[in-house]
Amino acid sequence: METGQSHVNDAASVANYLGLYLGQDQGVRLGDSVVVSTKAHRRMPEKKIKGQVEILVNADAGQTYLNYVDVDQMVHIDVHHMPGNVDAQKVALTIYWAINDYVIEEDPQLQYADDVRFKAIAAYAEKIHITTNLGQGWLFDIMQNEMEPYIEGEEGEDHVHILARLNRQNYALIYIIATAVEDAIQQSGIKLAEVRNITHGKEKKVMDDFGNYIKLPWKKFKGKDAMLMAPDENVNQLVLKLAEKFGGVEDIEEWMQMYSTNIFKRKGADFQKKKWGDIDHYVKQLEEMGLMQKTPLGRVLTKQGLAVQDYVIKHRIELETEIRRNIRRVPGGRTSRFSKIGQSDQDTTDVQLVNYNRTVNKRDNWTGNMAVAQTVVQAKKNALLRGDKRLSIKKEDLHFYDKKSYIPIDICLLLDASGSMAGEKRQAASFLAQHLLLTGKERVAVVTFQERSARVVAPFTRSQRELTKGLQTINPAGMTPLAHGIMTALELIKNSRVRNPLLVLITDGIPNAALWTMDAQADALSAAANIPEQKLRFICIGVESNASFMEKLAQAGEGALYLVDDLNKENLINLVRYEKKNIVKK
Amino acid sequence: MLKYYAQLERYEGNKALFDMIKMSMVSTIANEPLHIHAEGLRGTGKTTIMRKTQDILPPIVRVKDCIYNCDPAKPHCPVHRGMSAADIADIGIEAIPMPFVEISHSAKVGTVAGSIDLAKLTDTRKPEAGLLPGLIPQAHRGILFVDEINRLADTAPEITDILLDLMGTKPGVVQIEEAGLPVVSVKVNVSVWAASNPDEDPGPVEEIRRQLSDRFDMVCYMGRPTSIDVLARMLKENFHTTKLEPEREQMNLAAIMKKHEEYTETLLRWAEIYRESDLPDFVRNYIARLYVKHNLESIRAIEAMQQGAVLYSIINERDQASINDVTRILPLILQHRMDADSLIRVINDDSKGGSMFSTGGKKAGGKDETAEDAEFFKKEARPLKDLKRKDLINTEKSIDFNRD
Numbered sequence: 008m009e010t011g012q013s014h015v016n017d018a019a020s021v022a023n024y025l026g027l028y029l030g031q032d033q034g035v036r037l038g039d040s041v042v043v044s045t046k047a048h049r050r051m052p053e054k055k056i057k058g059q060v061e062i063l064v065n066a067d068a069g070q071t072y073l074n075y076v077d078v079d080q081m082v083h084i085d086v087h088h089m090p091g092n093v094d095a096q097k098v099a100l101t102i103y104w105a106i107n108d109y110v111i112e113e114d115p116q117l118q119y120a121d122d123v124r125f126k127a128i129a130a131y132a133e134k135i136h137i138t139t140n141l142g143q144g145w146l147f148d149i150m151q152n153e154m155e156p157y158i159e160g161e162e163g164e165d166h167v168h169i170l171a172r173l174n175r176q177n178y179a180l181i182y183i184i185a186t187a188v189e190d191a192i193q194q195s196g197i198k199l200a201e202v203r204n205i206t207h208g209k210e211k212k213v214m215d216d217f218g219n220y221i222k223l224p225w226k227k228f229k230g231k232d233a234m235l236m237a238p239d240e241n242v243n244q245l246v247l248k249l250a251e252k253f254g255g256v257e258d259i260e261e262w263m264q265m266y267s268t269n270i271f272k273r274k275g276a277d278f279q280k281k282k283w284g285d286i287d288h289y290v291k292q293l294e295e296m297g298l299m300q301k302t303p304l305g306r307v308l309t310k311q312g313l314a315v316q317d318y319v320i321k322h323r324i325e326l327e328t329e330i331r332r333n334i335r336r337v338p339g340g341r342t343s344r345f346s347k348i349g350q351s352d353q354d355t356t357d358v359q360l361v362n363y364n365r366t367v368n369k370r371d372n373w374t375g376n377m378a379v380a381q382t383v384v385q386a387k388k389n390a391l392l393r394g395d396k397r398l399s400i401k402k403e404d405l406h407f408y409d410k411k412s413y414i415p416i417d418i419c420l421l422l423d424a425s426g427s428m429a430g431e432k433r434q435a436a437s438f439l440a441q442h443l444l445l446t447g448k449e450r451v452a453v454v455t456f457q458e459r460s461a462r463v464v465a466p467f468t469r470s471q472r473e474l475t476k477g478l479q480t481i482n483p484a485g486m487t488p489l490a491h492g493i494m495t496a497l498e499l500i501k502n503s504r505v506r507n508p509l510l511v512l513i514t515d516g517i518p519n520a521a522l523w524t525m526d527a528q529a530d531a532l533s534a535a536a537n538i539p540e541q542k543l544r545f546i547c548i549g550v551e552s553n554a555s556f557m558e559k560l561a562q563a564g565e566g567a568l569y570l571v572d573d574l575n576k577e578n579l580i581n582l583v584r585y586e587k588k589n590i591v592k593k
Numbered sequence: 594m595l596k597y598y599a600q601l602e603r604y605e606g607n608k609a610l611f612d613m614i615k616m617s618m619v620s621t622i623a624n625e626p627l628h629i630h631a632e633g634l635r636g637t638g639k640t641t642i643m644r645k646t647q648d649i650l651p652p653i654v655r656v657k658d659c660i661y662n663c664d665p666a667k668p669h670c671p672v673h674r675g676m677s678a679a680d681i682a683d684i685g686i687e688a689i690p691m692p693f694v695e696i697s698h699s700a701k702v703g704t705v706a707g708s709i710d711l712a713k714l715t716d717t718r719k720p721e722a723g724l725l726p727g728l729i730p731q732a733h734r735g736i737l738f739v740d741e742i743n744r745l746a747d748t749a750p751e752i753t754d755i756l757l758d759l760m761g762t763k764p765g766v767v768q769i770e771e772a773g774l775p776v777v778s779v780k781v782n783v784s785v786w787a788a789s790n791p792d793e794d795p796g797p798v799e800e801i802r803r804q805l806s807d808r809f810d811m812v813c814y815m816g817r818p819t820s821i822d823v824l825a826r827m828l829k830e831n832f833h834t835t836k837l838e839p840e841r842e843q844m845n846l847a848a849i850m851k852k853h854e855e856y857t858e859t860l861l862r863w864a865e866i867y868r869e870s871d872l873p874d875f876v877r878n879y880i881a882r883l884y885v886k887h888n889l890e891s892i893r894a895i896e897a898m899q900q901g902a903v904l905y906s907i908i909n910e911r912d913q914a915s916i917n918d919v920t921r922i923l924p925l926i927l928q929h930r931m932d933a934d935s936l937i938r939v940i941n942d943d944s945k946g947g948s949m950f951s952t953g954g955k956k957a958g959g960k961d962e963t964a965e966d967a968e969f970f971k972k973e974a975r976p977l978k979d980l981k982r983k984d985l986i987n988t989e990k991s992i993d994f995n996r997d
Contacts, residue, residue: 014978016982017982017985020982020985021985021986024985024986025986028986028988033988033989034989035986035987035988036986036987036988036992037977037985037986037987038974038975038976038977038980038984038985038987039974039975039980040974040976041977050969057968057969057970057971058969058970058971058972087970087974089970089973165969165970182977182985185977186976186977186978189976189977189978190976193976198973198974199973199974199975199976200970200971200972200973200974201970201971201972201973201974201975202970202974203970203971203972203992204989204992205987205988205989205992206989207989217934220937220938220941221937221941240924240936240937240940241937241940241941243933244933244934244936244937247933248934321819322816324634324817325634325814325816325817328634328791328792329814329933331792332791332792332796332797333933335796335797335800336800337800363699363701363749364701364702364749364751364752365751380703380708380711383711383714383715384709384711384714387714387715387720388773397717398715398717445796446796446800448794448795
């Protein structure tokens with residue numbers, strides 16, 4: 008058993024290292040052919056040199072491959088091999104027996120206790136997901152020959168792709184699994200492949216290639232389908248696509264102006280980037296569609312581009328309606344991932360409405376909206392029981408329309424407008440403000456803080472025009488004076504007649520501009536301490552990286568903290584809706 | 594003086610709505626409901642156009658005084674159900690205008706579905722408990738119009754539930770429930786017409802009640818008139834002299850009425866064609882393929898495509914429905930059922946397989962070429978078991994990139 012002994016030792020030693028690296032979101036190459044991490048992997052396509060594998064540090068393996076909600080659930084083990092087909096069942100069985108041996112080596116007593124041993128293996132086996140180029144499934148299912156087919160183009164083509172739900176204490180199994188898979192591959196007569204190198208990178212967001220499927224009427228299309236085209240729908244959709252990026256019709260007009268031949272209206276890429284984030288993709292798409300072209304003057308709109316611009320100007324009202332419609336849409340499909348710390352509790356007041364489709368027979372008091380028809384029917388029934396000669400209406404017959412109530416929540420968004428929020432984050436926050444206004448019955452206010460001060464961008468309002476106008480003036484730059492922001496928002500709420508106010512702080516940074524003292528963070532905390540006095544509900548939405556400060560801040564404001572991986576609009580909207588929904592009458 | 598149907602201005606922005614009401618009227622006359630919904634900004638004439646169709650709706654024949662509008666050929670209501678032709682003949686028949694019933698915002702479940710008949714109940718001489726059918730059963734074989742349906746869906750979920758039942762199947766079902774009386778369920782053939790402004794509170798129907806929005810076979814978005822001629826004509830129609838001196842209008846009245854008669858006759862003729870018409874198999878296959886290829890969510894959508902394609906070809910005086918008809922009505926049928934992006938893909942028939950008519954043999958050139966690269970890994974690897982412990986863990990930094 009000498010080799011076996013070293014086997015266990017190797018596994019344990021590997022486990023120690025893996026704990027270290029995986030804990031830091033790093034991946035490793037185990038031996039020559041195996042890549043292990045908790046992230047997604049891909050080949051390096053950009054580089055000429057082959058055989059490199061990239062570990063995508065921003066793509067969690069469980070989330071990417073199995074649609075998990077939580078991160079760091081899965082260890083991702085890829086065993087690479089030369090071309091050839093690997094039987095998933097063989098892999099499954101080999102892993103199963105390897106774990107069996109390992110369990111016995113760890114605790115030799117189990118050799119004689121089949122049921123206990125089986126239970127121990129089973130606990131692991133149902134947490135291991137295997138994909139080879141011949142099939143995929145959970146280990147147990149595959150062993151019983153119940154597997155799903157391999158899908159071409161997905162993981163597993165040139166490697167055996169294992170996802171194992173292991174916690175740190177069990178990292179030794181990674182080595183066991185990897186060696187077992189290598190055995191299975193070699194026993195199939197296939198050679199292992201060396202991974203030349205590993206690198207760490209980020210997954211780029213796949214940009215929507217709308218230039219491909221939007222067909223503009225003046226572009227020549229061949230074939231018999233060409234006559235079936237709906238020109239207006241296509242132009243319309245193109246504008247809506249641009250609106251998604253730029254925010255509104257006015258913004259699209261402004262942006263298109265920058266490509267006019269009038270030199271005075273043209274503005275540089277820097278300005279554009281600050282306002283709308285990365286727009287290169289959109290420029291490229293318009294070029295592809297023949298709406299823009301390069302000239303010695305720089306890029307300008309073509310004749311067709313001008314036609315689209317004209318369409319935008321002419322159909323502004325309809326387009327704006329459709330954009331608002333899109334803003335109202337609740338982002339669905341993918342679930343937001345967030346963690347919530349703390350709870351924001353305040354008393355609520357509600358508004359009572361009459362529900363004309365429900366009547367109640369109240370015994371204790373008889374005020375309210377009487378339901379005549381119901382009352383007569385009830386009186387008739389009761390008259391029969393009472394033995395009345397003719398119809399008479401008594402107190403007990405009275406029916407009233409029911410009441411329903413709702414809790415209005417006026418929201419004040421406190422937005423970080425420091426430099427780091429430029430581009431997409433600014434747009435996401437603006438989108439949130441508009442979405443809240445358009446989908447709710449309550450008022451919305453926006454306060455931003457940047458440089459060394461804070462300002463009210465839009466006071467509590469129900470007017471979309473007022474809100475958008477304010478939002479357009481946000482131009483992120485400079486430092487993060489959080490204390491200023493909190494105090495300005497508190498002042499605004501104090502001076503407005505608001506119902507059940509909810510203060511939502513959205514920031515991606517840590518305060519670095521102080522208000523009263525030299526310590527920006529301490530100032531922010533003492534500013535937040537004023538929040539509970541005003542009986543405000545308070546939530547912070549921040550990113551994982553500055554969790555510890557945000558937690559203190561939420562505590563100081565007696566509010567809740569939401570941590571998200573990304574301040575995108577889906578996350579923001581889902582969070583605020585979630586919070587609103589959970590405010591109930593007390 | 595209110596305008597007549599024949600006087601309504603037609604322009605690009607409301608063409609879709611006119612097409613839709615024509616299709617729905619033809620279908621309703623032929624006894625198959627077609628539910629339509631017009632969405633648009635205020636003042637685009639949704640409600641006016643829909644209400645004015647009353648001018649041209651043909652009459653229907655029913656069993657005399659039957660508030661359920663029983664068809665003498667097949668009576669369906671609780672009173673006349675199962676009666677023989679002779680019995681019906683005894684009662685007699687009558688022609689009435691095709692029902693055009695409107696649900697208002699103060700509507701209650703009782704008035705819409707039906708409720709206990711208070712007049713009968715409180716009759717001092719002969720009190721009895723009976724049901725009074727509501728607006729929907731009374732609209733049988735006709736049209737039920739719901740203005741501002743988004744507000745109704747928001748404020749009266751109970752009535753929305755009734756509409757969902759009504760529109761769930763063709764013919765639809767209405768159930769009347771009243772304490773102390775047996776539950777009555779009536780089959781109703783009603784086309785529901787709705788109008789709403791998605792931009793006003795409480796927002797578009799699909800955000801309030803997803804199912805309700807899917808129940809509509811067709812939806813159109815109204816456009817504003819953009820032509821100066823059209824607008825000038827509209828202004829002229831509404832000029833004070835036309836309004837204040839109805840006599841002037843009267844002079845035209847005969848001409849207008851004649852036009853209305855023509856419209857009605859056309860509708861009846863179309864309905865007759867619709868009863869007899871069939872859809873060519875290849876069009877049916879095309880629709881089925883659309884469903885599979887674009888992963889359409891709702892079977893209702895392709896059923897509506899089938900119904901709509903035939904109707905569209907008929908109102909355009911074509912002998913037979915073609916694929917062209919399907920493409921024309923696609924926006925009406927799909928725009929409330931899927932996001933705009935996917936809709937454009939369906940309309941342009943763009944998806945990974947290329948054109949629908951291509952055999953799919955050639956693959957698009959843009960496929961990720963690295964995935965195909967079978968020789969990505971060149972060097973053979975040593976298995977873990979042959980390695981020394983110090984060689985087991987390799988990090989990004991520890992692997993010498995520039996070796997060999």
